[in-house]
Amino acid sequence: MSKKNISLIEATDYNQETEMAVLAAAMSDPSRMKILCALMDGKAWTATELSSIVDIAASTTSAHLSRLLKANLVTCLSQGRHRYFRLYSNNIALLLENMMGITFQVNNSSRSKVPKELRKARTCYDHMAGEVAVKLYNFLLENKWISSDGCDLTAKGKEQFLQLGINIDEKTKRKKCCPCLDWSERRFHVGGQLGASLLDCFEKNNWIERVHGYREVTITTKGHQEFRRHFFIDNQFEAIR
Numbered sequence: 001m002s003k004k005n006i007s008l009i010e011a012t013d014y015n016q017e018t019e020m021a022v023l024a025a026a027m028s029d030p031s032r033m034k035i036l037c038a039l040m041d042g043k044a045w046t047a048t049e050l051s052s053i054v055d056i057a058a059s060t061t062s063a064h065l066s067r068l069l070k071a072n073l074v075t076c077l078s079q080g081r082h083r084y085f086r087l088y089s090n091n092i093a094l095l096l097e098n099m100m101g102i103t104f105q106v107n108n109s110s111r112s113k114v115p116k117e118l119r120k121a122r123t124c125y126d127h128m129a130g131e132v133a134v135k136l137y138n139f140l141l142e143n144k145w146i147s148s149d150g151c152d153l154t155a156k157g158k159e160q161f162l163q164l165g166i167n168i169d170e171k172t173k174r175k176k177c178c179p180c181l182d183w184s185e186r187r188f189h190v191g192g193q194l195g196a197s198l199l200d201c202f203e204k205n206n207w208i209e210r211v212h213g214y215r216e217v218t219i220t221t222k223g224h225q226e227f228r229r230h231f232f233i234d235n236q237f238e239a240i241r
Contacts, residue, residue, distance in 0.1 A: 026068060026070070027071075029064065031054060031056050035050055035064055035065065036074070036096055039085065040087070040096060042086075047085065068085075074086065074087060094125075097124055101181055101182075101183035118130070118184075120132060121133065122215040127192075128190075130217070131185060137188050137190050150177065151179070166194075166201055172193050174193050177190055177191065178195075206223070
């Protein structure tokens with residue numbers, strides 16, 4: 001390999017490393033990280049709402065959002081006089097979820113500090129996470145609704161999901177489904193288009209209720225019944241064998 005080619009590779013590597021450092025710097029402030037974690041509920045929020053959720057001054061929130069926008073960590077949607085902020089992409093949500101997993105140690109005191117409700121069921125951007133979601137993933141895998149690697153739907157799964165009103169677009173550019181490592185359970189839950197479609201289905205059919213301003217998800221009385229009926233998960237969310 002010529003010296004010129006080596007120099008080009010080194011320049012490319014250097015630029016990528018610099019961009020990674022810029023991204024890390026944008027995430028390094030605790031308040032900015034709180035904003036990003038608040039947006040993990042998958043919704044779009046105004047600066048005023050985020051200021052209240054994160055509990056920092058409105059002017060400080062605006063400055064932090066400007067930094068996050070420049071780093072392509074969040075995006076801004078304008079509707080009339082209002083501006084709404086949300087995570088830039090699914091990849092940013094996945095990065096945050098992985099960071100949560102790295103910083104969360106199963107056997108140390110951090111596990112006991114996580115609210116029980118949040119560990120039971122929460123949003124992971126546009127799909128569901130927590131104990132309930134892990135139990136659901138295990139059911140789908142064991143009953144062959146999804147492939148053994150969790151990355152595709154089986155013929156049986158497509159038929160069963162259709163009965164729930166879920167039809168996965170075969171032409172979607174997004175992964176039809178994928179295993180997403182759950183940071184509190186250290187096991188997989190369902191991501192991809194299937195994960196998003198399931199969360200949407202659960203919410204539209206009143207199986208769950210989203211807690212405004214938080215990632216926490218509450219299972220309704222109807223939801224307890226339907227999770228048991230369709231996925232053999234009982235009211236304590238222990239899989240029925």
